[in-house]
Amino acid sequence: SYAKLRGSIAEVGQSGNYVGNSYTTPSYSGGFWVGNPIQYPLNGTSSFIPSNVQYDPNLRPQNTKSYEIGGDFKFFNNRIGLEYTFSKQNSKDQIFSVPLAGSTGASSLVTNGGKMRNDVHELTLSVNPVRTADFNWTFNVNFSKIDSYVEELAAGVDNIFLGGFTTPQLRASVGDRFPVIYGTGYARDENNNIIVNAQGLPVADGELKVLGEVAPKFTLGGSTQLTYKRVSLGAVVDWKNGGKMYSGSNNLMNYYGVDARTADRTSEFIYPGVKVDGTPNDIVRGGASDPNGQQALQAALNGIAESAVFDASFVKLREVTLGYQFPKLVNNTLDVRASVFARNILLWSKMPNLDPEATQGNNNFAGGFEQWSMPQTKSIGFGLNFT
DSSP, rough: EEEEHHHHHHHHEEOOOOOSSOEEEEOOSSTTOOOOOOSBBBBBBBOEOSSEEEEEETOOEEEEEEEEEEEEEEEEEEEEEEEEEEEEEEEEEEEEEEOOOOEEEEEEEEEEEEEEEEEEEEEEEEEEEEEOOOOEEEEEEEEEEEEEEHHHOSSSSSEEEEOOOOOSEEEETSSSOOEEEEEEEEEETTTOOOBOTTTSOBOOSSSEEEEEEESEEEEEEEEEEEEEEEEEEEEEEEEOOOOEEEHHHHHHHHTTSSSSGGOOOOOBOOOSSSSSSBBBOOBBBTTTTTHHHHHHHHHHHHHGGGGGGGOOOOOEEEEEEEEEEEOOTTTTOOOEEEEEEEEEEEEEEESSOOOOOSOOOOOTTTTTTTTSOOOOOOOEEEEEEEE
């Protein structure tokens, strides 16, 4: 049993790359080129153009100041443990590319300007309610809440592109949590009702806008282990609450009519919304007189990125493990443990068809962007451990 208080203050600099005015060969990038269609030198002729990326001659290193305070508490001979940490990171002079007007002769300027704040709460509870000679039960709960805010970008810049298509994209946006989904949304009236056109179908807003924050409100994980003599049973559960995600796969499955939700193509429907004059939509689509009504609806939704932005919350039974510890072998020098396990067994999710963890890698896209992803699989296996 003990109590411990801890704290730290740290400051770290991170340098960027600086390249003076230079020349490069044309890249012919864009579209669906794979590599450059023209390689220089071409028949002995070289081609050089000014680099379209300029670097700020006053570029400074990025600076991050971190503050952390926390406590560890163990009660009743470590039968109950509680750990809490609050940390804060302030980053300034972040280095990124700012778009430039083509009239400058360059496409972007690498400069300082970013300022971000991270507030992190982490709480861990571990309990060992039963501990006897033959039976032992432990469980652990982990809570984390991470809020990353973009406080400032370069002068005159409200948001910057991180990746994606023309729409949707992921961006860093001033005043919002990092990152945000950005793209075409529904046209709405002052009461936030979706506006439909003369055909009774939703239309896109004229301007790109923030469609949702990717970061969850919090995450909660739990694990438990029960041991009776030589047999043990363990399980791990995760809960992610909040956050948005763009699902390109769901969008395209609806557009091409291969999702079960598009199976009914004969029934009449009225899309929920209001007309331009503010009256409720009463335009009937579908049915025998309008056999392509459902197709027209999905075509309209395909052009509105917001229609494929889903709540990324989920609860997942991540793993269950059953193990057996054999008696010591070879003069009590060899431990042998056998186990069987199952992973990704059960999922409760608000996003249809796919696991919200099926994202585009561990970069800025993580958790916020999905396109043509393979569905997650469940797996069953066994193991033997020799020590």
